Amino acid sequence: MKLDRRFLLRGTCQGALAVMGLPFLDCFLDNKGQALAATGKRIPTRFNTFFYGLGLTKSLWVPKGAGRNYETTEQLKPLEAFKQKMNVFSGSRVMIDDNPNFQHWSGVGASATGMSPSKNGQFDSKTIDQTIADVISRGARFKSIAAACAGDPKQSYSSLGGPNNLPAEASPLSLYTRLFGSGFQDPSRTDWKPNPEIMLQQSVLSVVAEDRKRVTQRLGASDQARLDQYFTSVRESEQQIAAELKRPDIEAKVEIPTAPEEMTVNSALPNMRKVLPLMARLGALALATDQTRVFNLSISEPGSQMFVPGDPLGYHQSTHEEPLDPVLAYQPRVARYNVYSMELFAAFLKELDAIPEGDGTLLDHSLVYGFTDVAFAKIHALDGIPVLIAGSASGRMKTGHHIVGEGSPVSRVGLTVQKAMGLSVDSWGGGSMETKSPYTELLA
Amino acid sequence: MRKGISVAILTAGILAGVGQLPAMAAGGEVVSMRRLTEQEYRNSIGDIFGKDIVVQGVFEPGKRIGGLIEASAAILSVTPVGFDSYSKMADSIAVQATSEKARDRLIFCKPGSASQPDDACAAQTFNHYGRMLFRRPLTSDELQSRVKLAANMTKASGSFYTGLRYGLASLLQSSNFLFRVEVAVPRDNGYTLDAYSRAARLSYLFWNTTPDAELLKAAQTNALDTSAGIATQVDRLMASPRLDTGMRAFFSDMLQLDNFDNVSKDSLLYPKWSVQLAAAAREETLRTAITLALHENGDMRELMTTPKTYINRNLAAIYGVPFDFDADWVPLTFTPQQGRSGIVTQISMLSMFSHPGRSSPTERGVALMDIFLCEPTPTPPANVDFSAVNNTDDPLKTVRERLMAHATNPACASCHTHSDPIGLSLEGFDTIGRPRSTENGKLIDVSATIQGKSFVGAQGLGRFLHDNPKYPACVARKLYSYAKGVDSEDVKAREFKAATKAFGDSGYRMRSLLKDMTQSDEFFHAEPPLAAAKTTKLASQ
């Protein structure tokens, strides 16, 4: 092999290109997630999901332009304060292949697993939050937590696949008890224990590192440098693991509140407006104190039963019974309910953004995956099913974009999300929705 | 050569006390470390552990050098992000391989107790898999460290199989697995690959996977040191249907089909374009190439002119023909009137090197010159003004007219006259590969002159490439560079001259080229690294 100009490549730090000589180490260290907590340790990236039934109204929510400078639409207005920290996805499609088109369910399955479900009410595979929790929840007290603002523990979209969902906490009090009741381990206490699996992995790496002694003798300089880089990567991995063996140093500037009172938790909008901020706050505190790194919040079942007291025609029936206004070309009452859902989403984001952490907020160090069951609820249409994402995954995801799907499968969004969360994944989903193409323009 | 010996003496000293690779003769040098590509990694794992093992992870991308991504495998390393992925994949594979379901199939010995260390069984397992993963037997040090690791892990976890898992994982993330370490030994007046390195090079070229048991045995018994031994293995590898896999990987690389990962088309102008269509177009091209090269053992020049192709339902809609649903893929023969000619007018070639909203004669020309004639085009100068070319409101209605403006500018002419004509002759097809005869209301002129030869349209281009001796020479060059993992622009023609001649003599049959090339002296010939003297300093770090 010859050494010449071709060999010394013009490298870029963003790609996986080799560069000879120093300071290539700096180039290749992962700059994502370097935010430090008050104590100088890395802050983990968290993952959240937010489920709201019955979608949005296309003519009122899809922004006109694509890309960064889109104009806030009427239905995205409640989220205006977080616009720069969000990405919105329109034009995504669900391909059901040879599965039945389950009303109010096919869209949920597709958004949460990347594949169209073959059985009603069941997921054909692990949902996205569990796939991510498998990777990021190492060391946290709970692998994941789910909470349902409408008070039904069955309203959870977190599953290992099959008929069972991981049940949701159905009231603020039960969520509080789970998180901060007995068993709550204050991270500042001295009897904190690390995850034993991590220690085993460390031993593996030291054996791998030992190989170095044997290989380095008869190499050319260029191969020598490449091998050096390889072993530097091994070392990096060792350091990462060493960090995980230390107790979490997350000193979030938070105060654990006292237990909330008992209250009515149901689908009435005023109650939801009271319950959601409480549950969101508790979830945020749990994330901030590393009780968990995955928090799932839902405000309804698919085909949301949200209602305004005194109005018997609740959300779901409105979507079917309210006709399209011939002048406006949409359903005005349904549109109002869409906006209520977005207001609740904003309230959730507000709690995440209110906790300062390192150089930003908890929201900055998170990804929130907001998904729903349909695109146009009146006829259960799936074409254009919306996905809304908030947070920048500690800088790994670029934000402030409106992405137009142009008929891409909705699984592309989930794949992009998993890559931003640092998962080693090359494809996601199944059937015609199996995809290997994330939205690379969003991956930093 | 002299440098090599002095280095060898120096290194021998360092070697002492650290353990020696039994397969390496004295004076063996590592001449190349080729990082496994994603496909090579997957195929290797599939062959070693079985198809049931799921491999899920991110692979670092390669870079095209001399027209081939394979060449970059010899230059790139593993970043921390990449290693992280390899580490996780290693653990995942090891977990699956030692799971209860897989144990009976994959672990050939039973421990004395399922909760106690069993060094004998661990050693047997690591020897077996280590040999396949490292593509050579483990050194005693390498083996012992894994056995010790497994024993410790067993004690920590209380499970023999957990210990086995961590030992396997350490093999799977070792540089000796992730890189194809090619070692050369002195012979005659130069250096040549040692037996195990020969086995690996043959295996990855022909089957794109790790050497199978028979190849490893041939290496072990030194059968690969003789031309007869090599010929036996080459014949065996080429007779197998697995040759398709290897050649698919080659053609995929040479024809740059990975560009499809980045192709997007304007959905308003070309709503028919979809991710499914892109995948189909890629497969169409591979099928065409493989059928001609291997199944029909045909004249490779016909790749430029053949009217035959393969389509699925999606491609049928783009080509404007009915699909008969006999199978997922059916053969199609274009009529001469359809103006198609071999691979150059397949949707893949036409759409990969083209803009989202418009065709690009320049991009197509540059790509085809590079791919088929091994004549890459230098990058444009920094201060070029594209506005005149890209202005469709101009009195110059067709791209051709706008590009011709370059011919008058000496700074531009040298490159553009070099490659544009090829693209111009293909202007009868739009950016997603459909035929058209007008652009902005004006008839498209598809005549072209290149290197003194004039022709009209795609069929003229196909004929031009078919008759051009540079094309088969380029195929030989690319194949040679791919097999050796080197920059095709740096390879000297004389290294594969004999193979090229045999290619021509055989009527341009791929199989002849493969056989001749791999059985030539040059194929396993290696140059020791120039800066070998520096190794001593770095090694002590």
Added chain:
Amino acid sequence: MILQKHLLAFSSATAILACLSQPAVSAPWVRGFVVGTYEPAFRYGGRTGYARAGEIEPGSDCIHGNTIHFSNSEQIRRALSFQPWRSPEEIKIVSTLPGLEQAKTPDQARFMIWDRAMSYRGWRHGIETYINPFAAQDPGQPEVVSRIGDGFNLDGKIGAHDFVSPDGEKGIDNALYRAWGCDAPWRGNGNATLDMRSNDKMQEGLYTMVIRISGNQDPMNDKDATLEIGYSPDKIVKDARGIVTTDFSYRIAKTAQYTKMKARVANGVVETEQVAELHAPRIAWFYDHAGDAEFHQGRIRLAIDADGNAKGVIGGYRSWRDIYAQNTFAQDGGQQGVREHEDGVALYYALRRNADGMRDSKTGQNMGISTAYRITAAAAYVVDASKPAEITALAPEEKRREAYLRIVNNMKKATTTRIVQDVTPGTSEGAYPNMERDITGLPIADYLLKTLDRPHFDDPPGPQASK
């Protein structure tokens, strides 16, 4: 090179001239289409831009606009008041639902209670109304009053109540339009709920309908053409804009939903012969009620445009009981009624009143009603499969289809013999057990359980949830 350029231009120009001056050469030709939209051929006569509570849009077709049923307490009260066996107290409570907000999901509870109540409106207690519509009083269905309608003159006569087509052709038989043209979910200006819903489901893969036209003379003018229509097992493909793509290939399956007809083409408009039985897929939005449209004295007209896409009408007499069943039992009659604001009983009587074909010689009754459906289709390759092309049956949905067929049979038996039939198991007809589940927490729950109870039978639990 310059000479070549001119030659090229010259030869193209002559080719173009040649095309214009000579008539097309007679040769075999084939054109295929895949149907992208399929709707009843109703004409909207409402004023554009007029809205009142978004629901009633009067117009030349329906002077009171869309008919509305069951959308508020007053309408429920009215419907319940027709049953002599209901006490005033029951009528008041069921229609006003006091204490509704105390239910866990009031929206759902209201829906289910009214679903149940509307499902039992017979002349005595316990008759399920949608299976036995004849046993309930006709509440009246305002019918289309205008004279203009799309469709065909199926009986060759110009009847007093026939429509006139927009082109002036008299004698158009589209009694379905007359009967149901003011029905809320089917009336709209391109936005009728069930039109949108059924088209969406068809495009998402519920079924595929294809048409193939062939002849030996000229695709624009051919006196001896053939038209084939049928089901395709191949799914509709939509492009990046969400529109049905052109030029895809679809197999045409020679199943029960296949018909071959003679046709004539004149200036690009295809008119088929009238055939005794025209089998083709029918409109559906659920797997269970998809199937054969079964047109009697059926005909098709298609206009082919310059792009090779087609627009047209397919029509004939259809069994009006089938039409009633497909509209009512796709889910269940009560759901369909409360959600879409239509009264199945009114629609039943309207069909019966307007039935104008398929006369049963024994009873002297008209078993069919004249219909017309509008279709738009994209150019496609419609091919014969070399292997028999089968319909993909979805196993989980087949059970529901069987339940649908059972209930339809019972309805047909009931409406022909006028002997009350029971609800058959396997569907949510009668809102069982959904209502029982959804009223927990209501102060009137016990009252409802008593008064809205219905005859029980051996039904398996867990029917469809309401949507």
